[in-house]
Amino acid sequence: MTRVRMGMVGGGEGGFIGRIHRLAAALDGEVELVCGAFSADPERSRRSGAAWGLDPARVYPDWQVLLAAEAARPAAERAEFIAVVTPNHLHLPVAAAALEAGFAVFCEKPATRDLAEARALAEVVAASGRPFALAHTYAGYPLVHEARARIAAGELGRVRRVVVEYQQGWLAADPGGEPWRLDPARSGPSGCLADIGVHAFHLAEFVTGLEVAELAADLAAVVPGRRVEDDAAVLLRFAGGARGVLLASQVSPGEENGLRIRVYGERAGLEWFQEAPNTLWLKGNDRPAARLTAGGPWLGKVARALTRTPPGHPEGYIEAFANLYRAFAAAVRAGGRHAPPEAAWLPGIREAVRGMAFVDAALASSRAGGAWRALPADLAEEKTP
Ligand SMILES: NC(=O)c1ccc[n+]([C@@H]2O[C@H](COP(=O)([O-])OP(=O)(O)OC[C@H]3O[C@@H](n4cnc5c(N)ncnc54)[C@H](O)[C@@H]3O)[C@@H](O)[C@H]2O)c1
Known part of the structure; x- marks a missing residue:
């Protein structure tokens, strides 16, 4: 090759x-x-x-x-x-x-x-x-794929509630210099949501297979003088009726890259945390929580294919990124518009536009005092072939 x-x-x-x-x-x-x-x-x-x-x-x-x-x-x-x-x-x-x-x-x-x-x-x-x-x-982590596969297979029942958060602390005080992330000309009109909120948004849609239809947002530049928000709370309504909460903040002291998702269906729930990415928790009212670890035979085909080491030998951020690159290399070799099966999950232009539509709607909602705003209807129809 x-x-x-x-x-x-x-x-x-x-x-x-x-x-x-x-x-x-x-x-x-x-x-x-x-x-x-x-x-x-x-x-x-x-x-x-x-x-x-x-x-x-x-x-x-x-x-x-x-x-x-x-x-x-x-x-x-x-x-x-x-x-x-x-x-x-x-x-x-x-x-x-x-x-x-x-x-x-x-x-x-x-x-x-x-x-x-x-x-x-x-x-x-x-x-x-x-x-x-x-x-x-985060779409490159094996246990994110495991969560996605189990939800798609109906293991939780119909999804009712999604709680996703991405907490950081590095902007709690003035970091010095002029970070481009705080400059609207270089970052865009959004700070925290564009920087980390889009990851949380993508993860919520990716794991559940559901699309956000509308949202209500409260954004703030908590540190005085900032021209873009550094903290965001967003309520989500998914097409089909599930509800969610998305929190993104860069002013939470002590938080590093605290990206966490919890999904609850009719029968069960699951939880994944980026800072402990080799564990996926499955939960139910009728059983103790089960801890699934990466690399084991209990995982589905996709999660196993994205894992390089046996259980207990941690993989992390760089390996997740490498999974994106391996899938993209397959797409480039295939050359054209249609991704090969092993790259079908790779976030592409559709996800790119949806992420920016999320930010756009959140900015508009917050400006309107937290009023509900719909994501543009045409984006719900732009399915990848
Ligand atoms: N996927 C993720 O998890 C993740 C994490 C961090 C950053 N990002 C994204 O990656 C991008 C870069 O972020 P970063 O944290 O690495 O920023 P950074 O400031 O650390 O690095 C930016 C780089 O771009 C270079 N650059 C600037 N202008 C250029 C030009 N005209 N031509 C060529 N190079 C130029 C700079 O020299 C620098 O090397 C951002 O869009 C950010 O949102 C993504």
């Missing part, structure tokens, strides 16, 4: 998520980083590429030069996809230009700064016919 060739925009020295992408992409030996424009500063980009042993001729001063130069290379050499790991304001321009130049795209979340940009990106994805994936990391 030949390795899929990756280019990267963003993720130069000092960048957070680009490093995780590089580690995850390399984990299974199916993807090779061949080029990049790693920083807005050409010298920083050059230093980064040199540190990782890349061919200096393929470490570019900016992303426009990268796309033009790589597209001009022979097909057997050029990057096949571009990982977009920059701040949010560059997702649309870079991803759209990459798709238009013939590359597949693996894009960080949130898809874009706002819903209008996400819809514009969706048009480019559709016109290009190239694979597009969105980096909802």
Whole structure:
């Protein structure tokens, strides 16, 4: 099997998520980083590429030069996809230009700064016919798939209640500098929801297989002077009648990456917590809670296929990310619009637009004092083929 060739925009020295992408992409030996424009500063980009042993001729001063130069290379050499790991304001321009130049795209979340940009990106994805994936990391955890499979198989009965939260504390005080996440020009009009709320939203829909139809939100910039919210509470109503609560906060001292989901159906419930990702709890009124661990024969086919080590040897964030990369490599090899079965679960442009529709509706609801707002009806019909 030949390795899929990756280019990267963003993720130069000092960048957070680009490093995780590089580690995850390399984990299974199916993807090779061949080029990049790693920083807005050409010298920083050059230093980064040199540190990782890349061919200096393929470490570019900016992303426009990268796309033009790589597209001009022979097909057997050029990057096949571009990982977009920059701040949010560059997702649309870079991803759209990459798709238009013939590359597949693996894009960080949130898809874009706002819903209008996400819809514009969706048009480019559709016109290009190239694979597009969105980096909802948590969809890569084996036990998230186990929860999803058990709910789909009816083990909980009809889902009635979803409680999902993503709590962080790092913005409880001024972090110093000017983080792009607090700048609406670079983050978009939302802070906390765009940054971590979209993960919680995606996880809720992904695990339950249900779609949020409407919501009521209370967003706040708790720390004075902030131009985007740092705390959010959202009530959810799913199509079909289930109800939910989504909490996202970056001002909860002591919380790290506290992403937790609990789903309750007519007969049973389940719980998964990102900071202990190798455990899935199953609960019922008529039995003690059961602890399912990763790697065991009690797991379904998909969860087992996404696990690399035996039970008790912990896998985590990088392995989950690597599962996204392995699925995306399969999609890139398949080449076209239709994902191969092993990549069918990968979040794509549909999830990208839904995430931004969630943020958009939450902002509108909160501005209207917490009034209920529907997600656009057309998004409920845009099923992936
Ligand atoms: N999937 C996840 O769990 C996850 C986690 C963290 C961040 N993210 C997302 O990843 C993206 C990046 O976040 P981060 O925390 O790594 O930010 P960061 O500030 O740590 O890194 C951003 C990188 O982009 C580079 N960059 C900026 N402008 C550029 C340009 N014009 N050309 C090339 N490179 C440029 C910077 O040099 C830096 O290396 C954001 O969209 C964020 O929401 C996702």
